[in-house]
Amino acid sequence: MHRHALYNCRPNDWEADRDEIRRLKDDKTKLLIVTNPSNPCGSNFSRKHVEDIVRLAEELRLPLFSDEIYAGMVFKGKDPNATFTSVADFETTVPRVILGGTAKNLVVPGWRLGWLLYVDPHGNGPSFLEGLKRVGMLVCGPCTVVQAALGEALLNTPQEPLDQIVAKIEESAMYLYNHIGECVGLSPTMPRGAMYLMSKIDLEKYRDIKTDVEFFEKLLEEENVQVLPGTIFNSPGFTRLTTTRPVEVYREAVERIKAFCQRHAAV
Structure with a gap:
């Protein structure tokens, strides 16, 4: 039976409690999952915290799955330089899977089109990639017309x-x-x-x-x-x-x- 273990995020900034993740990890743990920016928390991790998560995945020898579908929705607040940081922005041996989609980044939720980016320049997760391919063949059925339009939309939609x-x-x-x-x-x-x-x-x-x-x-x-x-x-x-x-x-x-x-x- 597969199960998931939930770790806490600190309510003052909703950043992940890395010490708790360390405590929760056992010999059956296969993957570390993060969501940034976050639903439901409305948070956006600092660059340092994203790097800390990547280094934690290295330490625990776990692939990293990052839900980044809200990557284009970051608030400036009092910091005009506020920006989004992806787990792909750091050099690491950790295989990473990054979730994105058109619903938030292009404001077309009706397209029902998303994607997984697999980042593994060191080739450390071949079996993990094979598993992703199998899942993709089972559950993916996007509209072919929308798929054809995606490249144009990503390249030429005004910011x-x-x-x-x-x-x-x-x-x-x-x-x-x-x-x-x-x-x-x-x-x-x-x-x-x-x-x-x-x-x-x-x-x-x-x-x-x-x-x-x-x-x-x-x-x-x-x-x-x-x-x-x-x-x-x-x-x-x-x-x-x-x-x-x-x-x-x-x-x-x-x-x-x-x-x-x-x-x-x-x-």
């Missing part, structure tokens, strides 16, 4: 409209970050990429809400505002908000969330 979309998402993300913290019991983490924001829920601040799932259910029922409970991401005590709607929508949403949190606040 400016994509940057404008990311700037709008960042504007909404920062509005949420700056105002969700005004709600009783909520403490958001600074969003740095993708299209999400995670907030800690201090359940002790409420008189009649005991879990993040209950927070989600009551908020939806009472205020018609939908968030996702952290429990479904193995992060109980948190909630995830998406940041893709215009700021005008979030102004109304924040007011509803504020009213909800105040209504349920412990006396």
Whole structure:
């Protein structure tokens, strides 16, 4: 029976807990998986942290699978030089598989087209590559017309409209970050990429809400505002908000969330 072991990420920046990964690794561990930028966390790892992960994979002698589908969605914030760093940016003997796709990088989710890039210049993972080929033959069935259009789209899509979309998402993300913290019991983490924001829920601040799932259910029922409970991401005590709607929508949403949190606040 194959199983997966989940490691924690630090809530202050959502970077991976490398010491825990070391503790979890055993003789049955086959692969280290990372997601950057992250759904659900809305994080973007620093260059140093990405390199630390690559070196950890070297140390543990594990291939590295990196979900980088949000690579083109990085927030500048107060750092105009903020950028995305791929696991492919470092020289290493570790075989790497990198996930990408058109849905986020080209804003065409309806194409339903993604890809895996295999990076192994030292040829250390031939059996791993063979396994990927087998999986590809079993589960891949993309539209041939879309495949033919992909090269043209990657080479000739102007960057400016994509940057404008990311700037709008960042504007909404920062509005949420700056105002969700005004709600009783909520403490958001600074969003740095993708299209999400995670907030800690201090359940002790409420008189009649005991879990993040209950927070989600009551908020939806009472205020018609939908968030996702952290429990479904193995992060109980948190909630995830998406940041893709215009700021005008979030102004109304924040007011509803504020009213909800105040209504349920412990006396």
